[in-house]
Amino acid sequence: MAESRTLGDQYPMTNDLCVLYHHPELNENAQRYAPWCQLVSAPAAPTVSQPALFFDHRGMWLCMPGYSTAFQPSDADIQRRVRSRAPTELVRACGMNLDGKRVLDACAGFGGDGLLLAQMGAHVRLIERHRLVWIMLEERARHLSNAETLCVDASQLLRDGGEQEDPWDVILLDPMFPPTNKRALPNRGLQHLRELTESSQTDHDDILPLLARSKQHCRGRIVLKRRLKDSLLERPDFQIKAKSVRFDVYKGLA
Numbered sequence: 001m002a003e004s005r006t007l008g009d010q011y012p013m014t015n016d017l018c019v020l021y022h023h024p025e026l027n028e029n030a031q032r033y034a035p036w037c038q039l040v041s042a043p044a045a046p047t048v049s050q051p052a053l054f055f056d057h058r059g060m061w062l063c064m065p066g067y068s069t070a071f072q073p074s075d076a077d078i079q080r081r082v083r084s085r086a087p088t089e090l091v092r093a094c095g096m097n098l099d100g101k102r103v104l105d106a107c108a109g110f111g112g113d114g115l116l117l118a119q120m121g122a123h124v125r126l127i128e129r130h131r132l133v134w135i136m137l138e139e140r141a142r143h144l145s146n147a148e149t150l151c152v153d154a155s156q157l158l159r160d161g162g163e164q165e166d167p168w169d170v171i172l173l174d175p176m177f178p179p180t181n182k183r184a185l186p187n188r189g190l191q192h193l194r195e196l197t198e199s200s201q202t203d204h205d206d207i208l209p210l211l212a213r214s215k216q217h218c219r220g221r222i223v224l225k226r227r228l229k230d231s232l233l234e235r236p237d238f239q240i241k242a243k244s245v246r247f248d249v250y251k252g253l254a
């Protein structure tokens with residue numbers, strides 16, 4: 001494991017030990033997650049009463065209570081966005097030429113945005129504070145040499161560890177959107193992120209302090225993803241709008 005991947009140990013999470021079911025042939029591979037998981041051998045993804053993980057030859061899967069199938073985020077969407085000739089709004093907000101840029105994805109989730117930026121040439125550190133989500137993310141990111149993941153609260157990391165770091169070129173902030181009254185369900189990945197992080201659903205209260213800290217540790221752009229109709233948290237330097245979300249862009253002060 002890369003050194004930075006072990007940084008999570010310096011910031012122990014309050015998350016309980018989760019269960020990682022693994023295919024019997026993958027016992028050795030599953031051991032890398034033993035510090036954070038109880039390992040249980042199983043030939044197929046089980047039905048669960050608590051969120052759990054299942055690891056097989058096709059990678060890491062999330063098992064959620066009430067769902068008959070396990071979930072794995074698809075890389076196809078990232079590949080489609082990488083191949084797309086027109087740069088996505090996210091890439092435009094981050095500054096187009098990402099080659100060699102140092103990017104901190106402070107709210108990485110399953111890594112859809114951060115791994116796209118890595119595949120566009122940036123060196124990306126992906127931060128996720130929920131342990132089970134982080135393990136899904138780590139398994140997805142670990143084959144990319146220019147992506148590393150940490151299980152830590154981003155505010156804590158920027159407060160405690162930020163001083164020793166060179167300033168970031170881009171910091172991406174994509175906390176969970178506050179719930180709305182709309183009936184339409186988000187895609188399955190976001191649905192699970194909402195279910196998993198519901199009890200610690202203070203994301204929206206955290207944003208302003210996280211934005212302020214990010215400015216101190218960034219020399220380029222802080223990109224805050226919001227729903228198109230969400231109110232402004234703080235006046236941005238400029239905005240890039242997509243179909244249902246917008247990116248509020250702030251200049252770093254480092």
Ligand SMILES: C[S@@+](CC[C@H](N)C(=O)[O-])C[C@H]1O[C@@H](n2cnc3c(N)ncnc32)[C@H](O)[C@@H]1O
Binds near residue numbers: 108130154175177206
């Ligand atoms: C909307 S999701 C991110 C989705 C991601 N951009 C993607 O493309 O898949 C928000 C995630 O940020 C995490 N998060 C929110 N605040 C955080 C913080 N202060 N530190 C670390 N992770 C955080 C939540 O646990 C959640 O998994």
